[in-house]
Amino acid sequence: MNDIYSPERGAGAHEIIKVENVSYDYVSGEQVSRGVRGVSLTVRKGEFVVLLGHNGSGKSTLAKLLNGFIVPAEGKVTVEGIDTRDDKRIYELRAKVGMVFQNADNQMVASVIENDIAFGPENLGVPRDEIEKRISWALDAVNMSEHRRRSPNKLSGGQKQRIAIAAILAMYPDVLILDESTAMLDPKGRGEIMETISRLNKEKGLTVILITHYMDEAIAADRIFVMNEGRIIKEGKPREVFSDTEKIAEAKLELPVASRISAELRRAGLDIPFALTDEELAEGLCRLK
Amino acid sequence: MQIKVEDLSYVYSPKTPFEKVALDGVSFTVNEGDTIGIIGSTGSGKSTLCQHFNALIRISHGKIYVGDKDLTARKLDLLALRKEIGMLFQFPEYQLFDDTVAKDVEFGPKNFGYGKEEAARLAEEALVMVGMNYAEVKNKSPFELSGGEKRRAAIAGVIASKPSVLVLDEPTAGLDPIGKREILELVNDLKKSFLKTVIMISHNMDEIAANCNRVIVLHNGKLLYDTTPEQLFSDPEAIAATDLGYPHSVHIKRLLAERGIELDTPALDADSLLAALKRRYSL
Amino acid sequence: MRDMTLGQYYPADSFTHKLDPRVKLLLVIAFIVMVFLVKNLIAYSAIILCVVIGTLVSRIPLIKVLKSIKGIIFLVLFTAVLNLIFHKGETVLWSWWRITISVEGIFFSLKMALRLILLVAGTTLLTYTTTPTGLTDGMESLMYPLKLIKVPTHDIAVIMSIALRFIPILSEEVDKIMMAQKARGASFDTGGIVKRAKALLPVLIPLFVSAFRRADELALALDARCYNATPNRTRYQVMKLSYRDVIAVLGTAVFLVSVIALNMNFWGAYVPPENLWWLFS
Secondary structure, eight states, X not given: OOOOSOOOOSTTSOEEEEEEEXXXXXXXXXXXXXXXXXXXXXXXXXXEEEEEXXXXXXXXXXXXXXXXXXXXXXXXXXXXXXXXXXXXXXXXXXXXEEEEOSOGGGGOOOSSHHHHHHHHHHHTTOOXXXXXXXXXXXXXXXXXXXXXXXXXXXXXXXXXXXXXXXXXXXXXXXXXXXXXXXXXXXXXXXXXXXXXXXXXXXXXXXXXXXXXXXGGGGTTOSEEEEEXXXXXXXXXXXXXXXXXXXXXXXXXXXXXXXHHHHHHHHHTTOOOOOXXXXXXXHHHHHHHO | OOEEEEEEEEEESTTSTTOEEEEEEEEEEEOTTOEEEEXXXXXXXXXXXXXXXXXXXXXXXXXXXXTTEETTOSSOOHHHHHHHEEEEOSSGGGGOOSSSHXXXXXXXXXXXXXXXXXXXXXXXXXXXXXXXXXXXXXXXOGGGSOHHHHHHHHHHHHHTTOOSEEEEESTTTTOOHHHHHHHHHHHHHHHHTTOOEEEEEOSOHHHXXXXXXXXXXXXXXXXXXXXXXXXXXXXXXXXXXXXOOOOHHHHHHHHHHHTTOOOSSOOOSHHHHHHHHHHHTTO | OTTOOTTSOOOOOOHHHXXXXXXXXXXXXXXXXXXXXXXXXXXXXXXXXXXXXHHHHTTOOHHHHXXXXXXXXXXXXXXXXXXXXXXXXXSEEEEETTEEEEHHHHHHHHHHHHHHHHHHHHHHHHHHHSOHHHHHHHHHHHTHHHHXXXXXXXXXXXXXXXXXXXXXXXXXXXXXHHHHXXXXXXXXXXXXXXXXXXXXXXXXXXHHHHHHHHHHHHHHHHHHTTTTSOSSOOOXXXXXXXXXXXXXXXXXXXXXXXXXXXXXXXXXXXXXXGGGGGGGX
């Protein structure tokens, strides 16, 4: 299968998403609840970015600002130069920024998998032969080809979510946003999704934005944004972010076991490097001998 | 009170193309005071098994005794059984229905035959126990609560009638780290109070290892292991056979052992691993 | 509830399963018309034969079709009893107050019951052998004339497709909520009608809340997949007629004609023996 994504990535890649000083509040009746406040960030093509935060930190609001589901009250969001406020180009924008949600069951429209995946391309007016190709490509990309003509109802949570990802991939998006798509899954399902998106990112160069409260899902990220009370309180590479234990505590997040233990041991005076994974911790302790 | 399961089998939609064997000759005993973890991959029969304990599913093959009650008996007092064995379903917040939190929590006690005042008192106790501000939430609609609060209100609704056994199906699913910790602490607190036995389904091995004194491993409806977390997680064959994985702390201990660093702990939770490491490096 | 496979697609590799959904829809419509038109018991037996043959050809166990009838048995009995006691007939067997039971009444209520049962059996055969997607695609295609007068046939088809997809999800949800409330001591099968209806509130409210929550997310998901992005929507699934469809149509046509013939006693010349009159009434 020929690949649709260019290998462009890294620091030299162009900025695909720009968020400039954006604020947004939810207003229902007289109640105003905080969404995001004064958020700025950029995402480069081919990056794997993680938005970390506890439930209610504003991370999902930020996600919905990125593909124009909501538009900023203040500030500006652009994707490949398209302003999310531009109503005339909203579908062009949404085809570029595909979004997968929390509950896979609520994202499927057809009772047979291939028909569900065809739905996006059909809406975009893609010719039939081309849709056929895209279904095969998308199912192959999430390793679900053998389920093509089956019903989604009998699948496991992780498999359903992979189908939901395939349904977005079939629209050939530039960016894939996963809005807490792992929150309801068991560890095995989460593993499947993480494996799928990191492969899509590494092999196909797809830009991925993952929104989660699981810190261990952020270990492989190029960059992490930590959110709390609607603001980005920390930004950086995984090692920088994880080792800032104060900010992690402030964001009401929980360090992976290995990171927590290595931080405690360092604090107690042991000379080991800060660990992100179980292997790193074991390696660090091993070198000590 | 003991729960005894003998040769329990169950088949969904028998004799159709949808036929599915959910349980296949499962036998084990839950002793009073146990915190039992029931683990196994999706579709291994965990939920089906648990729904037998309070007769939500009637036994089609095999036997279950709860105390001296035979659950296959024709005349079974369902209400008494369900009062004795509380059950918290997965995503329990989706069962909230009444117009106020207090009324919703009173639902159980009222069904179990408590009078109005008694039910209200039990509801207050339960809401306080799950860490909610009773005066503040009692007249609120349950649908106005935040995600974590909803879950706690739902738990209050299950524990209000003070069951002696509590069955929890993935109690922490979908919560953020703080929410998860709060729920597990709550279960441990309840066990120091009226709750005698806990049966917990979980996919999270860290939670199982840190909280349970026994584990039952199901695989394709069959009982594979009935053992302690310490035994289970020190048996690589068992872990490989069920694709469950190790708790992180045990995994770290194993990686260290591979590198010649032995620790004097089963390392079932992060704290005991940390303590053992501190001992080893005399910190 | 969990065992509820009523009306759900029953996977099998059969002649009927492979038919074009449009053809099946049309055949079922013809079948329904037939069931409403026929009057005498001979014609009814021909239709019963038609259902049995249809079931065999579809490789569906006869017991499954009978089970689908179980779902409406209450309705059938209720209407049968009403028909039995209120139908005015000449050959009165027994009467009291306004209630009369007559030979004609017995036959009438029997025929009405048969009619209901056949309607359900026939349509069940359609849903057993046709995937939900097939059904909606077939309906959308048959609604084509309506599209010309600006009826949003595609939206209707998408709504039907979503409804069909969510039926098993929501019925599973009902099952779960009922279990959860039962675990809290609720009981759904005791007491009078009012009490039972009231007992359903703790199930219905969470169900509606959940349905709305799902609808919210579904609406976002539809937007995320650019629903209504262009009027020039394309179609992935195309339906093609095959020799099977021709056979099915011809076969049904033969049946239709013979049933009409039996119904009207076309040959007229045939005078049934005295003791068999009821077969032809």
